[in-house]
Amino acid sequence: MSAHVLVLGGQGVFGARIVRQLARDPGIAVTVASRGAKTHFTQDGIRVEAVAVDVSAPGGIDRLLERAPAVVVDAVGPFQSRDLGLPTRCAEAGIHYVDIADDRARVAGIGQLDALARSKDVLIVSGASTVPAISTAMVEALVPPTAASMGEIISIDVGISPGNRAPRGLATVRGILSYCGRQIPAITGEATEYGWGGLTRFDYPPPVGARWMSHVDTPERALWASRFPALERASIRAGLELGLLHLGLSMLSRGVRAGVLPGLDRFAAPMLWVADRLESFGTDTGAMHVRVERRGSTDARDARILHTGLLIAERADGPQIPATPAVVVVKKLLGLGGHAPLTLRGAMPCIGMLTLDELLHELRGYAIRYEGGR
Numbered sequence: 001m002s003a004h005v006l007v008l009g010g011q012g013v014f015g016a017r018i019v020r021q022l023a024r025d026p027g028i029a030v031t032v033a034s035r036g037a038k039t040h041f042t043q044d045g046i047r048v049e050a051v052a053v054d055v056s057a058p059g060g061i062d063r064l065l066e067r068a069p070a071v072v073v074d075a076v077g078p079f080q081s082r083d084l085g086l087p088t089r090c091a092e093a094g095i096h097y098v099d100i101a102d103d104r105a106r107v108a109g110i111g112q113l114d115a116l117a118r119s120k121d122v123l124i125v126s127g128a129s130t131v132p133a134i135s136t137a138m139v140e141a142l143v144p145p146t147a148a149s150m151g152e153i154i155s156i157d158v159g160i161s162p163g164n165r166a167p168r169g170l171a172t173v174r175g176i177l178s179y180c181g182r183q184i185p186a187i188t189g190e191a192t193e194y195g196w197g198g199l200t201r202f203d204y205p206p207p208v209g210a211r212w213m214s215h216v217d218t219p220e221r222a223l224w225a226s227r228f229p230a231l232e233r234a235s236i237r238a239g240l241e242l243g244l245l246h247l248g249l250s251m252l253s254r255g256v257r258a259g260v261l262p263g264l265d266r267f268a269a270p271m272l273w274v275a276d277r278l279e280s281f282g283t284d285t286g287a288m289h290v291r292v293e294r295r296g297s298t299d300a301r302d303a304r305i306l307h308t309g310l311l312i313a314e315r316a317d318g319p320q321i322p323a324t325p326a327v328v329v330v331k332k333l334l335g336l337g338g339h340a341p342l343t344l345r346g347a348m349p350c351i352g353m354l355t356l357d358e359l360l361h362e363l364r365g366y367a368i369r370y371e372g373g374r
Contacts, residue, residue, distance in 0.1 A: 002027055004070050005030050008064070008086075015034075018100075021324070028330075028331075031069065034076075076171070082106070087124050087126070094121070096122050096333055099126050100128055101219075104185075108349065111349075112347070114348065118346045123345055124347035125349075126348075127351070130160060132219040137354060139153070145352070150229065153230060158237070158288070159236075161211040161241060162313075165279055178264075179217040180263075181261070182217075184215065187224050196215065197257070202239070208286070211239040214238065241286070245275060284315055284318075287313065288311040288321070310372050325354060328358050329353065331362075332354065
């Protein structure tokens with residue numbers, strides 16, 4: 001008998017990709033829930049049940065959970081504007097919950113449901129996306145986690161740059177704009193950083209090329225200092241392929257920082273409209289890099305070893321990368337897909353519960369490849 005997985009927001013940019021991957025597995029029966037869902041729709045030739053539910057409306061969560069799924073996957077952003085009502089109710093009902101949030105406060109704060117989740121023998125996961133799930137998995141592929149190695153990592157640099165032709169959603173744009181020009185916590189130390197500040201340039205190998213990068217506010221800023229106790233410096237940046245768009249947003253963020261402009265999230269719709277008009281000027285190729293520096297095994301104090309890993313995505317397959325951690329977690333929870341079973345229980349961020357090899361296994365068939373050490 002197939003396990004029932006309910007995907008909230010399963011017709012969005014990332015949710016649709018999650019549904020596609022899950023529906024291909026004969027051990028999973030997928031239901032898609034969204035405000036305007038049809039009764040059924042076809043996903044890669046597979047008929048998927050759909051239900052119209054607004055979880056923000058009175059009784060919406062009750063209506064959702066009365067379908068008694070084994071797992072709820074939440075792909076409705078922006079998560080910055082949502083509370084923990086749904087994961088709380090899932091835990092109370094004994095239903096596993098996985099979301100793709102990249103909001104620092106939400107992912108770091110999911111642990112407040114830990115006692116409840118353990119008492120109900122369920123797993124409540126937040127952040128099953130590029131950050132912090134894949135970024136952490138790439139770090140730990142470069143330096144396999146042991147008590148000793150975690151104390152050797154002194155520097156981490158992460159950069160993410162999607163292709164300009166890759167599909168994007170309004171929720172993602174709103175999430176990014178919400179912190180542009182706002183002060184954000186440094187991963188280590190007390191340095192002051194600002195959203196979309198820290199402008200720099202990173203040279204990716206062909207076919208990606210050089211991309212501008214700026215600071216982004218992600219869960220790693222709240223999680224990595226404790227996970228990597230010897231960490232002395234760290235950065236996580238993102239970049240837009242078109243210099244016109246990236247540098248323009250950088251200038252606007254400086255206006256917010258100076259108090260000349262209001263918060264930019266209110267302009268998400270028109271900014272997305274402008275970006276869509278410029279879509280043809282870019283490519284469908286994106287990349288993500290992780291560079292890890294650790295102390296060497298010699299007695300020399302200045303001995304350093306640098307490891308670099310790259311994910312390259314072509315043919316507009318980049319959005320499949322943030323969609324994949326949730327798929328892997330669900331399959332591990334259900335004991336499917338050839339992955340090691342996930343027996344963790346409690347409420348926690350999505351770090352340390354999947355490996356880079358598991359992610360790459362799930363990405364087979366897409367124009368996505370990994371280059372670097374493991």
